[in-house]
Amino acid sequence: MPSNRTDSPTTTRPAWIGYAVTFVVEALLTLVLVLIEPRFPLGQFPIVYVVAIMMAAYLFGEGPAVLALVLGFLSFVYFFVQPRYTFSPPADSPQGWASFVAYLIGAAIVGFATITVRRSKRRIERLLGEVSRSHQRVTDILESITDAFFTLDREWRFVYVNAEAERVLRNPREGLLGRNVWEAYPDAVGSVFDDEYHRAVSQHAAVEFEAFYPPFDAWLEVRAYPSAEGLSVYFHDITERKRAREALRQSEERFRNLFETMAQGVVYQNADGGITSANPAAERILGLTLDQMMGWTSMDPRWRAIHEDGSDFPGETHPAMVALRTAQEVRNIIMGVFNVEQNIYRWININAIPQFKPGEDKPYQVYTTFDDITERKKAEQTLRRYQLLSEYARDIVLFIRPDGTIIEANDSAVKAYGYTHDELLALSIYDLRSPETAPSVAEQMEKANSTGTVFETVHRRKDGSTFPVEVSSQGADIEGERVLLGIIRDITERTRLRRALETQVSQLQRALVPEKPTIGGGYRIAAWYVPGQAGEEIGGDFYDVFETEDGKVGILIGDVSGKGIPAGALAAVTRSTLRAFAYDFSRAGEALTHTNSVLLAQHGEPDTFVTVFLAVLDLESGAIRYANAGHPASMIRHSDTGEIECLESRQPPFVVVEKQDYEEFNCQIRPGDKLLLYTDGVSEAHHGSEMLGVEGVEQILKEYGHVPPEELARRIFEAATERAAGEIADDVAIVIIERPPA
DSSP, X not given: OOOSOOOOOOOOOOHHHXXXXXXXXXXXXHHHHHHTTTTOOGGGOTHHHHHHHHHHHHHXXXXXXXXXXXXXXXXXXXXXXXXXXOOOOXXXXXXXXXXXXHHHHHHHHHHHHHHHHXXXXXXXXXXXXXXXXXXXXXXXXXXXXXXXXXXXXXXXXXXXXXXXXXXXXXXXXXXXXXXXXXXXXGGGTTSHHHHHHHHHHHHTOOXXXXXXXXXXXXXXXXXXXXXXXXEEEEEEEOHHHHHHHHHHHHHHHHHHHHHHHOSXXXXXXXXXXXXXXXXHHHHHHHTOOHHHHTTOOTTOGGGOOBOTTSOBOOGGGSHHHHHHHHSSOEEEEEEEEEETTTTEEEEEEEEEEEEOOTTOOSOSEEEEEEEEOHHHHHHHHHHHHHHHHHHHOSSEEEEXXXXXXXXXXXXXXXXXXXXXXXXXXTSBGGGGBOGGGGGGHHHHHHHHHHTOEEEEEEEEOTTSOEEEEEEEEEEEEETTEEEEEEEEEXXXXXXXXXXXXXXXXXXXXXXXXXXXXXXXXXXXXXXXXXXXXXXXXXXXXXXXXXXXXXXXXXXXXXXXXXXXXXXXXXXXXXXXXXXXXXXXXXXXXXXXXXXXXXXXXXXXXXXXXXEEEEEEEOTTTOXXXXXXXXXXXXXXXXXXXXXXXXXXXXXXXXXXXXXXXXXXXEEEOOTTOEEEEEOHHHHXXXXXXXXXXXXXXXXXXXXXXXXXXXXXXXXXXXXXXXXXXXXXXXXXXXXXXXXXXX
16 A cells, blocks of 8 residues: 655755754844843843854754854853953853853754754655655555455454455455454355465464365465464465366367377377377277386387288387387378287277477477278278179179268179160169169168168169069178178079969968868868968968768867978878878777878988878767877867867877887767867967967867857957967967867
């Protein structure tokens, strides 16, 4: 705080002025005393001149005081000591000598005392001046320092506030001086400032701290020093420093995060080439931890570095070493390094950048960044193989962008479609598809791009003709571009053969499961068949109804393990063989025994078996002789009681046991009764672990046994479908025969 007091500089005047003034004053004093002598004899008293001497000594110093002493003495002796008007000493007058001596002694003492007072005054003035100047210097220093500063008395009142403190505290000093700091800044109460200031005073110890003051949105660095008078506080606003420090911390954190998470590998090497740091990507690409790499140089043979042609890559020519040696950046160098963790070579594209300390032209370290281009190298090799494949393959080969644009085609494509090579490259895959297949193109391309796919479709030639094709398509990254590789085969001949085979299979299927079998004697019959495997029209289930040699009726149902044409062929052989033996013998057991022997001789393949149920029915009496080779139990519903009779027989399937004699059993179907035959596609229908089972079939037969055979077959199939949650995996065959009521 600047001082309000101004000290005038000491005025320097010429010394003669003091003498002149003293002379004039002494002369005037003597004149006045002489003039008033008759009435007021003051001149007889030397005290008047002593006062003059004292004034001269006080005002003008030693010289004028001596002059006043001499002039006063002479005037006093000449005008007022007897005898007057002479300078002779009073020879015989004791009073005169007393006055004479008294004047000299008194004047000397007073003069000396006055001079001493004057000197003391001047010393005091000099000391006060020094104190004032010292105070001013301190004030000037406090006003000029960059720190804010204030002092508090023992009552926490502001005593001094410098200009910087005014700015930081956002208050003029006139508004602070004499105020209590906690009243002026109530938000500081209970804060770090409160705690630290009180600690400094109570412990009489200096404190230093940093604290945030919310009302100012500012960070302050504070140093507080206690004294007997109160507390002196130096502080300055470090908000920008804090922000800069925080920005630096965030920048370093971002750099560290980038360093730790970036896909590029980064390695730092010192001036000697020794590795000092590496990021996780570098560890992953190189197959080494930082601890393992620490101290390695490019000269270390453990890198097993190679050029693209497979030749050795000497350590001294590594990009990092070249950058250190030449003090120049080295960019886009391809190198193969052996990854010991994966036991393969990884290909990397390297950039090496030297770093310099200020004022130096020799690098103190170098950092290298490198991209793992192994996949790109593989893609290049794959592309080369594709090119060779494309050149020599008999199939059509197309390279297609995900949007369908054709970017390359082989000679087989040119021949197959009738376009020139350039014309093909101007088309998209949509132009080569038959119009009716266009809606499925986008979905097929998406699947090819993600997982690969094989499908059949129809393509169109330049002349508009179409031909069936099989497409195998797979997505691949080739030279940084995502493409679909399509290998397309003309399957015209295969399609023709397949259609012919499908015709034969359809005929075989109809033979195995006749759509509307018939039976005489007023009996009603219903048959139901549904293949369970999508895309396989022919299954392993079969049934038949036929007349035997003695006029009885054979009722047959069976199931071959497996699906497709092999199962259908075995089913056909089993059906025809069993039918032949049943026609000749009219006995179910003998027919099964002979059929098993034939099948073992001709079709004894591992893991293949056939289950069969054969019943020989006498239409007139309703008597049944039956035998079972491992097939689910058939059932009879008796109309008069509603009871269910299971025709069980625990005998093995065909082609499992050699020389198996199948036992024959007897039962009776009465008027109005129903005989149910079915395959395991019904009883084993399930969703999760719960199957319909024989018990479920029995329950349906008991509940709906009164309905016509056709309706009953539908009910059984619906129950099986419901139990399988709509997805029956196996074939389903159902045959129901009803004897007419009496």
